Each structure stands twice: as C-alpha cells, then as structure tokens.
Amino acid sequence: MFELSVNGQVHQVDAPDDMPLLWVLRDMVGLTGTKFGCGVAQCGACTVHLDGHPVRSCVLPVSGVAGRSVTTVEGIGNTSAGKRVQAAWLDIDVVQCGYCQSGQIMSASALLARVPAPTDSDIDAAMSGNICRCGTYVRIRAAIKQAATGIPAILQTIDDARAAP
Amino acid sequence: MKPSLHDVNLARRRALKAAGGGLAIAFLWTGTGGVAHALASARRQPGDAAMAAADGAPPFAPNAFIRVDTDGSVRLVIPSVEMGQSIYTGFAMLISEELGVGLDQVRVEHAPASTDLYGMPLMGGQLTGGSTSTRSGWEVMREAGAVARTLLVSAAAAKWKVEASECTVSRGIITHAKTDRAIGFADVATAAGRLPMPDKVILKDPKDFTLIGKPMRRVDAFGKVNGTLPFGIDVKIDGMKVATVQACPTFGGTLKGVNEAKARAVPGVVDVLKLSNAVAVVAGHFWAAKKGMEALEIEWDLGPNAGLTTEKLISTLASASMNGTPILGRKVGARPSAGKRVSATYQLPMLAHATMEPLNATVEVTADKCEIWAGTQVPVRCVDAAMAITGLPREKIVLHPQYLGGGFGRRLEHDYVDQAVRFAKQVGYPLKIIWTREEDIRQDIVRPPYYDRVEALLDGDGMPVWFADRTTGPSILARFMPPAMTKEGLDSDMVECSAETPYDFPNLQVDWVRQEMPDGMVVGWWRGVGPLHNLFVVEAFMDELAHAAGKDPVAYRRALVRKSPRTLGVLNLLAEKTQWGQVPLPGRVGRGVALGEPFGSHVGAMVEVEVSEQGKVHLRRVVVALDCGIAINASSIEAQVQGGVIFGLSAALYSGITIRNGAIEQSNFHDYRSLRISEAPVIEVHRVDSKEKPGGLGELGTAIVAPAMVNAIFAATGVRLRQLPVDPDLLVKDKAALKETLSALMPAVGEGA
Numbered sequence: 001m002f003e004l005s006v007n008g009q010v011h012q013v014d015a016p017d018d019m020p021l022l023w024v025l026r027d028m029v030g031l032t033g034t035k036f037g038c039g040v041a042q043c044g045a046c047t048v049h050l051d052g053h054p055v056r057s058c059v060l061p062v063s064g065v066a067g068r069s070v071t072t073v074e075g076i077g078n079t080s081a082g083k084r085v086q087a088a089w090l091d092i093d094v095v096q097c098g099y100c101q102s103g104q105i106m107s108a109s110a111l112l113a114r115v116p117a118p119t120d121s122d123i124d125a126a127m128s129g130n131i132c133r134c135g136t137y138v139r140i141r142a143a144i145k146q147a148a149t150g151i152p153a154i155l156q157t158i159d160d161a162r163a164a165p
Numbered sequence: 166m167k168p169s170l171h172d173v174n175l176a177r178r179r180a181l182k183a184a185g186g187g188l189a190i191a192f193l194w195t196g197t198g199g200v201a202h203a204l205a206s207a208r209r210q211p212g213d214a215a216m217a218a219a220d221g222a223p224p225f226a227p228n229a230f231i232r233v234d235t236d237g238s239v240r241l242v243i244p245s246v247e248m249g250q251s252i253y254t255g256f257a258m259l260i261s262e263e264l265g266v267g268l269d270q271v272r273v274e275h276a277p278a279s280t281d282l283y284g285m286p287l288m289g290g291q292l293t294g295g296s297t298s299t300r301s302g303w304e305v306m307r308e309a310g311a312v313a314r315t316l317l318v319s320a321a322a323a324k325w326k327v328e329a330s331e332c333t334v335s336r337g338i339i340t341h342a343k344t345d346r347a348i349g350f351a352d353v354a355t356a357a358g359r360l361p362m363p364d365k366v367i368l369k370d371p372k373d374f375t376l377i378g379k380p381m382r383r384v385d386a387f388g389k390v391n392g393t394l395p396f397g398i399d400v401k402i403d404g405m406k407v408a409t410v411q412a413c414p415t416f417g418g419t420l421k422g423v424n425e426a427k428a429r430a431v432p433g434v435v436d437v438l439k440l441s442n443a444v445a446v447v448a449g450h451f452w453a454a455k456k457g458m459e460a461l462e463i464e465w466d467l468g469p470n471a472g473l474t475t476e477k478l479i480s481t482l483a484s485a486s487m488n489g490t491p492i493l494g495r496k497v498g499a500r501p502s503a504g505k506r507v508s509a510t511y512q513l514p515m516l517a518h519a520t521m522e523p524l525n526a527t528v529e530v531t532a533d534k535c536e537i538w539a540g541t542q543v544p545v546r547c548v549d550a551a552m553a554i555t556g557l558p559r560e561k562i563v564l565h566p567q568y569l570g571g572g573f574g575r576r577l578e579h580d581y582v583d584q585a586v587r588f589a590k591q592v593g594y595p596l597k598i599i600w601t602r603e604e605d606i607r608q609d610i611v612r613p614p615y616y617d618r619v620e621a622l623l624d625g626d627g628m629p630v631w632f633a634d635r636t637t638g639p640s641i642l643a644r645f646m647p648p649a650m651t652k653e654g655l656d657s658d659m660v661e662c663s664a665e666t667p668y669d670f671p672n673l674q675v676d677w678v679r680q681e682m683p684d685g686m687v688v689g690w691w692r693g694v695g696p697l698h699n700l701f702v703v704e705a706f707m708d709e710l711a712h713a714a715g716k717d718p719v720a721y722r723r724a725l726v727r728k729s730p731r732t733l734g735v736l737n738l739l740a741e742k743t744q745w746g747q748v749p750l751p752g753r754v755g756r757g758v759a760l761g762e763p764f765g766s767h768v769g770a771m772v773e774v775e776v777s778e779q780g781k782v783h784l785r786r787v788v789v790a791l792d793c794g795i796a797i798n799a800s801s802i803e804a805q806v807q808g809g810v811i812f813g814l815s816a817a818l819y820s821g822i823t824i825r826n827g828a829i830e831q832s833n834f835h836d837y838r839s840l841r842i843s844e845a846p847v848i849e850v851h852r853v854d855s856k857e858k859p860g861g862l863g864e865l866g867t868a869i870v871a872p873a874m875v876n877a878i879f880a881a882t883g884v885r886l887r888q889l890p891v892d893p894d895l896l897v898k899d900k901a902a903l904k905e906t907l908s909a910l911m912p913a914v915g916e917g918a
Contacts, residue, residue, distance in 0.1 A: 019452045027450035032399035033392015037521055038602045042834035073392035089390045093382045097249030098389030099521040099570030124843035133521045133571050134249045135811025137845035
C-alpha cells in the first residue's frame with residue numbers, strides 16, 4: 001500500500017512496488033489525462049511533475065514516489081506556469097489530435113517554472129523528449145514564448161491571403 | 166433497384182469530377198453487398214427520428230447533423246471522425262455559419278455508425294480519409310445549417326405573422342427588425358420541428374460570412390489541454406478488465422501453444438485468452454497484464470514467411486518491374502526516337518504509422534448485444550466486422566466512436582477492433598485491449614514498398630519530349646475497396662499525381678506492374694497515400710531533368726506549367742516568398758523545390774537544408790505555398806500543412822520498416838524515429854486566395870515535402886538520393902577523411918585497456 005499525493009490530494013493505492021506511476025494514475029487513481037505512448041521514456045506523453053520536476057511516469061516505479069508530490073495535467077492549471085501555458089496553448093490553438101499534449105504541457109510548464117524567459121535552445125532542450133506525431137512543434141514553440149512573455153504570437157494565417165492572379 | 170456496376174462507375178466518375186479533377190481519391194464505396202447507399206443529406210431521412218430519439222430526443226432535429234434542445238442549446242453531430250485534422254471545427258463552422266450561431270455556442274458530438282445518415286459522397290461511406298472530408302461535406306454541411314435556419318425562422322415568422330424573408334438570425338437569436346421583435350431558438354424549436362422540409366434553401370452570400378474564411382480556434386481544444394477529453398484508451402466501463410496482446414510476429418504465422426502457468430502466477434492476472442494467431446493476458450490493470458504477457462511462454466508457428474527479408478521483397482519488386490506485365494495508367498503520344506535520355510530508379514520503404522495513441526479497443530459482448538468503444542476512421546466497417554464475428558444483427562451492435570489519438574491511415578483498418586471483439590466474446594466482462602507500442606509497430610499494417618523506374622527524353626533545349634514512369638508495388642485499393650478498381654485492373658492510387666501532373670509533357674506513359682506482397686502480409690494506407698509515393702518520384706526526377714538541362718529547377722517547372730494557372734500561381738508565390746535564386750547560400754546549404762496537384766489542391770514546397778560534413782541533415786527552413794480553393798478555417802489550414810510537413814520529413818529522414826525472419830524489426834520510437842522539436846524547421850505557409858471549391862489539406866504537406874528535401878540535399882552536396890529514408894553515409898563530405906578520424910577514435914581489435 002502506498003500513499004500518494006496527486007494534485008494536492010492524498011490517495012492510498014494497493015499497487016505492486018514496480019508498477020509505474022503512469023498506470024497507478026490511470027488505472028487506480030482514475031486520472032487518465034496522463035497518456036501511455038511508448039512505455040520506455042522515449043515519447044514524453046506520460047510526463048508528470050514530481051516535486052515540480054518533469055519525469056516520465058511510464059518508467060517511474062510507484063515505490064519511488066511515495067511521500068513526494070505528484071502533479072498531473074489535471075492539476076497543472078493551479079500553478080502559475082501551468083495556467084499560462086494552458087492559456088497560450090488555447091490562444092495559439094496548438095493541439096491537433098491532442099494525445100501528446102498533456103505531456104507537452106507538463107514539460108513546457110516545468111520549463112517556464114525554471115526558466116522564465118526561455119530561448120530557442122532552452123525550448124529544444126526541455127521539449128525534445130516529447131514527440132508529437134501530428135507535428136505541432138511550430139505552434140508549441142510559439143505558445144511557450146507567448147506564455148513566457150505575455151506577448152501574443154500572431155498566427156501567420158491571420159495575414160491576408162494573396163489575391164488570385 | 167440495385168445499381169449496376171455501370172451506375173457505380175458513372176457515379177464514381179461524377180464524384181471524381183466533383184473532387185476537383187485529377188485522380189483525387191474518390192470512390193463510391195458500395196459496401197460488401199454492392200449496394201449503393203443514400204449518403205448524407207441536409208434534409209430529414211428515414212432513420213433520423215430514431216437516431217435523434219436515441220440522442221436525447223431534442224424537440225428540433227431537422228436532419229442527422231443538428232439538434233436544438235429545449236433550452237435552445239445547439240448540438241452538432243459530425244459525420245467525419247476527429248483525429249487531429251480539425252474536421253469537427255471545420256464542419257461546425259460550416260453548419261454554424263448557415264444556422265446563425267457562434268462557434269462558441271455549439272457542442273459537437275461523434276456520429277454513430279450509419280452509412281445512410283453519415284456516409285460522405287466522395288468516399289461513398291462513413292469513412293474519414295483521403296483528405297476528402299471537407300471536399301465531400303462542405304456543401305451538405307452548409308445546406309444542413311441552412312435547412313435548420315429556414316425552419317426555425319419559418320416558425321418564428323408564423324408566430325409573429327410576418328414575412329420569413331424579413332427575419333435575420335445571429336448568434337442563435339431570430340430578429341424581425343421592422344417590429345423590433347426577437348426570439349431564441351428554444352422558443353421556436355418545437356414548432357420548427359413540426360414543419361415540413363423546405364425544398365429549397367438560400368445559402369449565405371460569401372460576403373456575409375462571419376465564420377468561413379476566418380482563422381477559428383478548435384472546438385475540441387479545451388479538453389485536450391487539461392487532460393479531460395477522453396480518447397478510446399481512456400474509456401472506463403463498470404466491471405471492465407484490461408488486457409494486452411501479442412500476435413505472431415511473423416506475417417501469416419499462427420499460435421501453436423502457450424504455457425499459462427507463469428503468466429497466471431503474476432498477481433492481478435485473471436485470464437489468458439487465445440486466438441488462432443494471438444494471445445491476450447487479462448488483468449485488473451494494464452501493468453499486471455503486461456507483466457503477465459512477459460511471463461507467458463508462447464510457442465509460434467512462424468508460417469510460410471519465416472524467411473522473409475526486406476531484401477527479398479525489394480528484389481521481387483525489381484524483378485517484377487523488369488519482367489512483369491504493366492497495367493496502363495495513362496498514355497499520351499509515343500516515345501520519340503531522339504532526345505537526350507535521362508533515367509533513374511527510385512525506391513520507397515515500408516512505413517509504420519505510430520499514432521501517438523497506441524491501438525486499443527474496449528468491447529463488451531453479451532448474449533444479445535455487442536458494444537464497442539474505439540477510435541476508428543471506419544465506424545461502419547467495425548460494426549460489419551462485429552456482426553460477422555458475433556453473429557448478432559446490426560441493431561445489436563453499438564459502436565461508441567471516440568476521439569482518435571492520431572489516425573494517419575492506421576485506423577482505416579479495423580483489425581485491432583476485430584481482435585478485441587474476438588477476445589471479448591470469450592469472457593463475461595467488458596474487456597479493454599491495449600497494444601503496447603512494440604505491438605503497435607510490429608503489427609502495423611504498413612505502407613508497402615514501391616519501386617519506380619523513370620525515364621525522360623529531352624530536346625535540344627533540355628525540355629522533356631517524353632516522360633515515362635513504371636511503378637511497381639501492391640494494390641491497397643484492391644483489398645480495401647474492390648469496386649474502385651477499374652475494369653482494366655488499374656488501381657488509380659498507384660498512378661495518382663504521376664499519370665496526371667501539372668506539366669505539359671507532349672508524350673508520356675505511366676504504368677504499373679502489380680506485384681502483391683506475400684500471402685499473410687497485409688499492407689495499407691498511410692498519410693499521403695498514392696500522391697506521397699508518386700510526387701516523390703516525379704518531383705525528384707524533375708529536379709534531375711532541370712539539372713540535366715542546366716536550368717534552374719523553378720524556371721524549368723515554370724516553363725512546363727503554363728496550362729495550369731493555379732499551379733503556376735502557387736509556384737510564383739513560392740518563388741517570391743523564398744526569394745528563389747536571390748539569396749546567397751553558404752557551403753553545404755541547399756534549397757530544393759517540389760510542385761504538385763494532390764487531393765484537389767495545388768501546392769509547392771521549398772526546403773532549405775544544411776548537411777554537415779558527417780552527413781547529418783539539418784532542416785533550416787520550409788516554405789509551402791498553396792491554393793486549396795475556398796479556405797474554411799485559415800488557422801487549421803496552416804496547422805495541417807505544418808503538421809503534414811513534419812510527418813513527411815520524419816518519414817523521409819528517419820522512418821523505414823525493415824523485415825528480418827518474416828517479422829518487422831522495429832519496435833518503438835528509438836528505432837522508428839520521429840522528428841523532434843529540436844530538429845523541426847521553421848515552416849511558413851502562404852496561400853493564394855481562391856473562390857474555387859475546397860481542396861484536400863490533411864495530406865498535402867506530407868505528400869509534397871520529401872522530394873523538396875532530397876532536391877535540397879542535392880543542391881547542398883551534389884548527392885542525388887533516390888531511396889528513402891535518407892542514408893547519412895551517402896552524404897559524408899570526405900569519406901576517406903571520416904574513416905581515418907573514426908579509426909583513430911576506435912581501439913584496434915584485440916587491444917585491451
């Protein structure tokens with residue numbers, strides 16, 4: 001039996017020691033916002049925060065989490081960085097299929113909490129563990145910058161299209 | 166009366182014409198029984214009443230797409246599935262525009278499985294793929310909104326005893342300005358629901374559009390940024406258990422036997438289930454199921470393909486290309502006897518889809534009912550399959566469609582749903598089956614390999630007087646939609662964008678040698694389909710021709726697209742936005758272009774790369790110019806093109822499925838690589854404004870980008886890549902020097918520390 005703190009709430013879970021946090025969250029706590037993508041920490045879809053740091057929950061045994069504070073995408077909006085990231089994500093309309101976006105938002109929120117004004121290389125370093133098969137990277141980059149600076153990123157499509165010849 | 170094959174072909178030709186010319190994927194899917202269905206209609210259909218009754222019994226449901234509830238709230242039932250392409254938003258915009266509501270005032274719903282109510286004209290069925298949704302549905306969606314608006318206004322006008330034509334609708338409020346009266350949908354919904362269907366409705370004048378053409382935010386974004394939007398994998402059913410599966414790793418192999426003892430000893434495991442070619446381990450949660458699967462001792466009969474390798478597959482294609490009998494795609498004129506000959510062989514690899522959401526399905530089978538929860542691009546096919554497996558009639562199969570965590574053509578197949586039904590049939594509880602990523606890649610229904618031999622003859626000025634492409638590969642269409650094959654046995658997908666190009670070739674021949682994969686190896690659609698394959702061959706080869714002619718690749722194309730004004734407009738916009746030919750580039754940096762007319766759109770791409778001395782390709786910049794007809798949602802056009810470009814570049818740079826001992830060798834994202842944000846280029850999207858009917862977008866960026874990239878690599882290095890994915894070894898600047906450096910770094914064999 002483990003005692004887990006998830007998004008500020010305490011849960012008792014009867015899980016085997018080696019059960020990854022991902023499956024404890026999804027199948028026991030009932031929070032399905034954290035996604036299964038690869039199971040081997042290659043894609044980042046399962047990213048959550050452990051005491052504020054981004055971790056891949058698909059390879060993190062629950063036994064290593066007891067007594068520490070877990071934040072998932074369902075709770076990240078209660079942090080300042082997470083709130084700004086989610087707002088920018090909506091404003092720039094980042095998502096497509098959306099499956100990887102929980103992980104993207106968790107990685108981006110952790111970056112902003114640590115580096116208030118990230119450069120492109122900061123973004124590369126913090127976000128390259130998160131794969132998006134829909135290819136939303138251009139807007140992810142823009143949204144992180146908007147969340148950091150508060151300056152709205154202008155979608156290129158807002159420019160008028162060229163008149164037909 | 167059942168339609169004859171002649172009717173089917175006629176209807177198909179009409180559909181092709183409607184698709185915007187070319188050989189855009191456009192089928193009339195007539196179902197397994199060869200029966201053509203009614204397809205989506207803007208007006209009330211038989212079956213609508215029952216469907217609406219099951220959907221909350223709203224007082225106003227004028228057709229299959231719109232429900233107005235007693236409180237006046239508006240729900241829209243979207244016939245295509247949402248897999249990221251933003252069709253829920255696009256269709257909601259089209260309906261809302263005509264209905265007279267804001268996008269913020271509607272809720273969207275998944276459409277249940279029904280060919281009659283939700284079948285789309287271009288696909289002839291309820292099938293989301295081929296970049297056809299908007300092309301197929303934009304008129305019927307607008308009309309559906311207009312029908313609803315007409316009825317609601319009629320009800321209000323009758324209530325007020327005024328002329329309906331004097332009433333206006335905006336944000337869900339009907340107004341009669343003359344008498345200064347206004348009423349909400351809630352107060353006229355019941356009356357409107359009793360009115361007869363209007364014969365004719367008036368669509369809005371485009372100058373009055375408030376939604377269409379504007380960059381609108383997605384209707385499904387909110388739940389996707391806070392984790393609350395459920396995908397198929399998130400489904401929870403009372404009493405449900407979770408399983409993971411393993412199917413025989415070889416193509417066509419079967420299950421010989423299992424020793425269940427060790428698996429059943431894993432705490433939490435409750436069942437081990439078997440099919441002829443797969444096993445499932447069932448537990449209370451996924452982790453126990455996965456541990457159980459790892460402990461399970463499985464014996465496979467590897468079957469007839471146990472010795473299959475990629476090399477064998479390719480050599481079979483190469484030999485068929487030389488010796489097989491081609492089926493003609495298109496022929497114009499004849500091969501001239503004179504000219505400078507340029508020829509090349511292109512080869513494309515097998516590809517897996519690797520949707521971010523691994524394949525999964527949840528199924529409950531009881532004596533008299535089968536319920537399925539799954540993300541699928543083919544809802545009706547899932548129901549058809551479940552009927553066959555369970556023996557239950559159609560009305561006893563209930564499919565609950567889900568948001569898809571990526572489709573890319575993988576969820577045009579329903580093998581994972583069939584498998585889940587077969588397993589669930591064996592147990593007395595709802596069963597959720599989740600494939601591991603390893604299973605998802607190893608059991609992918611891969612994009613097949615292709616082998617193309619191309620030839621051109623150039624006149625004294627270097628311009629082509631002959632173009633020929635002999636492509637060799639298997640037909641996906643023959644399995645997927647048999648009626649769509651021509652009576653000559655041509656699969657139009659095999660020659661789409663090569664038989665018809667924007668170029669003015671005076672003589673050409675494009676044909677196809679059909680070489681099927683070995684029995685047991687099923688191949689399928691992959692984002693970009695035929696155009697992805699053929700645009701790579703044609704556009705990389707066009708670059709070779711320009712080079713052979715000593716001409717600039719943009720100028721060379723420009724001289725050949727005079728008869729395609731929209732494509733010329735796109736090429737000119739691309740040249741302008743990239744300042745083509747005017748920007749000095751450093752060493753090992755190159756730019757390449759590609760141009761085409763896939764999916765009823767017109768598109769050009771410029772890729773700029775830098776190739777390191779060690780052969781690593783760095784993507785510096787991508788510019789796409791397009792004319793996709795009327796733009797419904799400018800924001801999602803940009804997003805689809807950017808995402809499509811990333812998907813295409815991922816494949817061209819890194820992806821390739823290989824086979825050893827009859828099985829797929831790759832297993833996860835470490836050996837089936839995807840582009841990451843650190844490798845993603847800046848992607849600009851520029852649009853030529855157009856009043857033409859909408860073209861396809863979902864696959865546009867994917868289909869056009871790879872040839873532009875290899876052409877850029879040629880410009881940077883002088884190395885012509887005719888095979889994908891990119892082999893960095895071929896791009897090393899000075900191979901001798903690199904070898905020396907590497908050997909200096911490596912300890913000699915036999916020397917220990």
